Amino acid sequence: MTPDETGLGPRDPLPLRGRVALVTGVSRRAGIGYAVARRLAALGASLFLQHYAPHDREQPWGGDPGGVEAVIAGVRSALADAGASVSHMELDLARPEAPALLIDAAVDIGGHLDILICNHAGSGYGALGTLDAALLDATWAVNTRSTILLTQAFAARHDGRPGGRVIFMTSGQDLGPMTGEVAYAASKGALASVVKTLADQLADQGITLNGVNPGPVDTGYATPEAYEAVRRQFPQQRWGVPDDPARLIAWLVTDEAAWITGQVINSEGGFRRWT
Numbered sequence: 001m002t003p004d005e006t007g008l009g010p011r012d013p014l015p016l017r018g019r020v021a022l023v024t025g026v027s028r029r030a031g032i033g034y035a036v037a038r039r040l041a042a043l044g045a046s047l048f049l050q051h052y053a054p055h056d057r058e059q060p061w062g063g064d065p066g067g068v069e070a071v072i073a074g075v076r077s078a079l080a081d082a083g084a085s086v087s088h089m090e091l092d093l094a095r096p097e098a099p100a101l102l103i104d105a106a107v108d109i110g111g112h113l114d115i116l117i118c119n120h121a122g123s124g125y126g127a128l129g130t131l132d133a134a135l136l137d138a139t140w141a142v143n144t145r146s147t148i149l150l151t152q153a154f155a156a157r158h159d160g161r162p163g164g165r166v167i168f169m170t171s172g173q174d175l176g177p178m179t180g181e182v183a184y185a186a187s188k189g190a191l192a193s194v195v196k197t198l199a200d201q202l203a204d205q206g207i208t209l210n211g212v213n214p215g216p217v218d219t220g221y222a223t224p225e226a227y228e229a230v231r232r233q234f235p236q237q238r239w240g241v242p243d244d245p246a247r248l249i250a251w252l253v254t255d256e257a258a259w260i261t262g263q264v265i266n267s268e269g270g271f272r273r274w275t
């Protein structure tokens with residue numbers, strides 16, 4: 001590329017060519033993880049996807065109607081680089097040893113690992129007065145402990161090449177109450193609080209770490225009544241869709257965002273909590 005008089009050249013249409021990204025929580029085509037994976041594939045990356053369909057089958061929204069095979073096929077169809085590939089693994093990240101196993105598998109198959117997107121999460125439904133230790137511990141194990149251990153394993157296996165990126169998914173827990181989601185809010189709040197600490201340590205390895213709060217995103221979990229109530233809180237009168245945070249995340253893992261680290265970025269479309 002030849003720079004013009006401003007010092008800028010044309011954008012590379014495949015800025016993630018040759019890079020390998022691990023995205024967790026990619027088990028439903030309606031989910032944010034799926035949208036992120038397709039965005040990264042379209043920018044040239046190879047993908048290693050983690051999924052755990054048993055979790056979805058236990059939830060009111062259920063698993064993907066086409067199964068994991070349809071999810072993987074959808075990501076594979078977005079690959080833009082002829083040399084890129086999609087691999088995947090079913091793994092329960094609540095297991096203490098699972099984060100290191102997942103990172104090792106991604107590195108072994110991809111040859112190296114450049115990008116880690118910690119998209120997985122388990123909801124800890126329950127207001128104060130309905131909680132117990134088992135629920136709190138289980139939510140912490142999936143949402144917080146596994147994410148920190150994934151980051152530690154990623155840092156240990158990263159080979160120092162430019163472009164190291166880690167993304168945490170937080171929530172709106174610091175912007176307003178999440179009364180019915182105490183365990184979830186606590187686990188996501190811990191991630192938001194540790195972003196700066198981990199980003200500082202990873203900076204010496206040339207790895208950036210940022211958090212993204214996607215705000216309310218329609219992934220099929222809301223009841224019709226809740227959907228309508230939340231919709232009215234947005235200036236654009238619509239919920240976020242999975243591709244809204246996916247576009248931000250895809251940009252954050254490119255070289256254009258190399259100067260951004262230690263931040264939690266709210267991508268909420270102007271969501272009004274108090275109206």
